Amino acid sequence: MDNKRIYVDIHALQIVPPSCINRDDTGAPKTCIYGGTMRSRVSSQSWKRSIREEFKELYPDETGIRTKKIVGMVKDEILLQDPAFTEEKAAKAAQTALTNAGLKIKDAEKGTDALMFMSKKQASALAELVVKGEKDKKEYKKALAGNPSIDMALFGRMVASDPSLNYDAACQVSHAISTHETPTEFDYFTAVDDLSEDTSGAGHIGITEFNSSTLYRYATINVMELYRSLGMKAPEAVGAFVKAFIKSMPSGKINSFANGTLPSSVYITVRDDQPVTLVGAFEKAIPASSEGYLERSEDRLIQHANKLTSSFVKEPYKSFVIGDGLEGLAKPVRIEEAVENLEEEIKNLLENGGC
Template sequence: MKKRLYVDFHVLQTVPPSCINRDDTGSPKTAMYGGVLRARVSSQAWKHAMRKDFAENTLLDVGKRTKKAAELVKKQILALDSELDADKLAKKALENTGIKSDDKGTKALFFMSTAQAKALAALAVAGSTDKKEYQKALRAAPSMDMALFGRMVADDPSLNYDAAAQVAHSISTHAVKNEYDYFTAVDDCPAEDNAGAGHLGTVEYNSSTLYRYATVNVLELAEQLGAEQAAETVRAFGEAFLFSMPTGKQNTFANRTLPDAVYVTIREDQPVNLCGAFERAVSRGEQGGYAEASKAALAQYAQQVYASFVEAPAQSFTVGGGLEALAPAQTAKAMLDALEKAVRDALSGNEVE
């Protein structure tokens, strides 16, 4: 029986002039790493983009994080019996779970799966007053994104879920310097004596080749979702991590790109973030650009880590050219198919000791 099983995702992705993740001043987020300024995209921004991707592209249950949890239960009550006072029953159901809610909703955002909302609705429609049953309903049947990203409930820690996935802040593999775009907007119906612009402004941006990393604790995921759904969820996670993108200033910059290269590993010891490949900022390659030099740095560093500190992965997959030293390259679809099968095979017979 396997004691540990992790899937690590390493992505190199070049983005053109953009501002996909801003700080409180509207500037692109940055970080100091290796003594130089790097472009940065927060893990929260990419996880939000991934959850939107889940909702659009997977058939698995995707939860809702909202203060209007009672509305989710109300919708399911109406589906069972449209003649009932669904609003009153939904609020009472939440009260029975111990989650504090008023006319404005819960005090904090609450993460609830569709299955949990249905279970609470069924109890409410049946007239149950057993608070233990209501709490049991909220502990069971988490959605795939709830199992991946966790749930924290201050009112009742017993309702918490530990996150099976971790997503790192993406950083550029090289030094960056933010720039400013000065723009004007023209009034289509100007006064005859006004030949100037109707609006003046600036927007800050940068461009970079990003190193993106995430890891999934497969056994933790399987414990919450079951082996079959865990394998499907790992695939959905990988697909969303590869193809989603935060939407900050997207209309301004049309910056939606695809990865330059992807490296995925199945490990039986511990997750391994390979950001150390870029602690020394990558310099432009002989033919210019950072993508090819970043691929070479990643491949070299991974081999160095495997030779010195940890065993090589149990299985490895790459997509795109430049990382063939780590594993043969294949298409994204073929890699995701192979990954799902590998996870399913690894979990086979792992249900009991």
Template sequence: MTEQNLYLDLNVLQTVPSSNINRDDTGSPKSALYGGVSRARVSSQSWKRAMRTFFKEASSAVSTGIRTKEAAQLLADKLMTLDSKLDKDGALDKAAQIFKSVGIKIDKKTSETGALLLVSPGQIDKLAQYAFENDEIDKSEVKKALKTDDSLDLALFGRMVADNPELNVEATAQVAHAISTHEVVPEFDYFTALDDLQPKDNAGAAMLGTVEFNSSTLYRYANLNVRELAKDLGSQDAITGVEAFIKAFLLSMPTGKQNTFANKTLPNYVMITLRSDTPVNLVSAFEDPVTSRNGYVKESVHQLEEAFKSTLKLVNQPELTVVLTDAKYQSELDEQVDNLTDLLNKVKEELTEVVQDDNANN
């Protein structure tokens, strides 16, 4: 019996005050043109980085990988814990040979890979154990070690290895660039800094400059292929991973200029759906930008839920739809919860039931 797909959609509305959380090459907040007007934008890369950091800092229940050019050094360090006869140079040389055997280039001077490589602790452990037990290197065994034991972030966000595409890991999650639901006009802060040791009557500034910023109500979206994650991590670890993914997406934030603006906020509105047919990004709700003199969230909630209802003309009713919203912003959808714990429990209950049905059918 062929299993149906199962996709989790995360739709979030979140207000952000004066901020510059994701800069372009000129130092300006990133932006996008959508619906004929300029929007605030936060790249998916920056939010995925924030989520990976959140995994490491907030959850001991999930495994997280290391994205680095120093994978050979990581492996060498592990080898030396297994083989006391190996010195630093010998371990590093053996580690370099392991990676070279599968086409990953290692710089002779720095022992670094040519590009960042995301590896899981389990993969480093397996490679070290293999190298310890075998003098000759079998590249098929090395490849196997690098294609199993994925950490949660590696399973979610994938891995691209330009040197050897066979080592690529297909991402099970997709994260959209967040954009404002309304038009945004850039603003500038002119700042000065005074020298503490200069006389008090000195009117001059030791430094001056400007920083660009904006404020916005962001629409944020991500989706997750739950069954692909389960194939990668196993059913129970996948359910734990889904919970961690939701929490990280909702509670993390990129840290650009955070010391300057202290812009850490929480979502105003969250809608989670589980779909068996296809993931659906509801950004078209805001192709016609929200206009208001009394805040953007209320109307953004309305437009988002209207867009959700209109999708049912084209796709199936979701297996689960659950909403968490501020008391100020009323939802017109039936399935609402009071807090994040209840939201997570609703999703876990549905996923556990799906996993049990899968086990029964296998």
């Protein structure tokens, strides 16, 4: 199994109305130059954060917590497992447990120097060692290295003070970019002072930058890397990621723009050669017209996928399409059916030695 390659690629086309879901340091929507034209861009960090938040809704017990205050996480588990501990004693024991595991802890309140990604199961395992009076530091390190959450195995964990606690990320998420040239626009707005008797002027004046676009989004999962971390929970993790990828949306200025949309079309492949992004379909920007951008973006995506398959890479082992417009790549199905079938395919591949 270690020599097998199984990748799941997810491609999505998503229309986003006027919005500012991901801002730069000046408050403007993020952009990039691609194919010689200005494109709207949403960073991978922004969308991965949204995917992790979606995980909390789908799998509340299978998500990790990224924080400096991990002492409190372990302390709470100690108090839960043995109420005889006082708050002070539990905090001190939690700090010792994490130090034994190889982490540098400033103090019980400040925690680690950098953000630490830890699962609830890891906190519970450390607390269990404390309660039973374990003295072997290797057992504490083993507890912190094992039992990763689904999102930890997918997105990875880096521990600068002890690389043996690292997890390699099993997924990669691209920056989403518009399939067409996208100018930035400006919303001039005013606010009224409700208690002011002077109605001739505004109580506040401001400007918000925004844009609207049809985005191409892409992510890939190294299933074998995920399998090494999660075992046969990997198929479920793949399904969870696909659902969260499709349903998530960065929340920047969402109260001002109410821009919550879902992808219009999604193309999912299982590959045994290498991950393949289809962003090259949009190196030449889709031209503006009264017909919009989606339909021509879908046509371009189909053409580019077929071009790569005919010249450079193998046919996908399995393909799934959700939504209308990409029928040239696979028969469209609902998201529930696509995820269920995808999980079953991954499970069968892992059990039978690969594609």
